[in-house]
Amino acid sequence: MNSLQIDFKKSPDGLVPAVVQDVDTGKVLMLGYMNVEALEQTQREGKVTFFSRSKQRLWTKGEESGNYLLVKQIAVDCDQDSLLIKAEPLGPVCHTGADTCWDEKNHREDFLACLEETIAERRLHGDPENSYVARLFGKGINKIAQKVGEEAVELVIESKDHDDGLFLNEAADLLFHYLILLNAKGYNLQDVTNVLRERHKN
Structure with missing residues (x-):
């Protein structure tokens, strides 16, 4: 065998x-x-x-x-x-109850992947009174999409100025809301990466 x-x-x-x-x-x-x-x-x-x-x-x-x-x-x-x-x-691996036998948390080292996991968890279990993400999901897909548009416009505006701090913060806001939109549509960043990878082959 x-x-x-x-x-x-x-x-x-x-x-x-x-x-x-x-x-x-x-x-x-x-x-x-x-x-x-x-x-x-x-x-x-x-x-x-x-x-x-x-x-x-x-x-x-x-x-x-x-x-x-x-x-x-x-x-x-x-x-x-x-x-x-x-x-x-299918659960913790170590007999102590830890995720791994080296007492490490079992999550991706990639911060964006971790952030996506946090967004998914807040969507399912977050308290709208205490979680911005849960509150935004509660308003529905139209509001989520609108927020992405607003953040995109703010990033464009900041790109015309010379304040690097504001530009990077607006870029972070856009990426964060983009990840929320992807989750709301049932996708994640890897799905988008796969599309780009296929395009790169052609």
């Missing part, structure tokens, strides 16, 4: 390290070890399964907590003695 070329014989105990990375954020979530059977079960069931050195048996991450790691891609390193598994985590 294992079509990946792994040299399990390099290790005396037949185990190879398997690094698990979040397929969306790129964060390293945890490190475990796999033998032939663990890798085969991982491929077969689509859930990351390790060989537990403490339990001395196969162990599927999340088998008790329900916080499974759903496999999206498996890669082998150049020496064929370690694995990189890109997965979707």
Whole structure:
């Protein structure tokens, strides 16, 4: 069943390290070890399964907590003695309750991606009395689109002057409201990037 070329014989105990990375954020979530059977079960069931050195048996991450790691891609390193598994985590990964086994928050390092996540969260759970974003979403798509237009005009006006601080602040306002508009329409910045990437190919 294992079509990946792994040299399990390099290790005396037949185990190879398997690094698990979040397929969306790129964060390293945890490190475990796999033998032939663990890798085969991982491929077969689509859930990351390790060989537990403490339990001395196969162990599927999340088998008790329900916080499974759903496999999206498996890669082998150049020496064929370690694995990189890109997965979707269904909850915190570490047994301590942390997002990762290094006690890091599992989010994209890209600030704009983090900002988009904040906008999405405020849209769903924000209190309109305390959140500008939630309040703006409550006014509907017409008001959101209008705000983008207003910010665009203000940026154009500031571009004709020589106050760099005001220009950059207006640019930030426009980008912020543009991200809100994208979310309101069911899209994100990556969707726009994909369009630009396709254009660049032509």
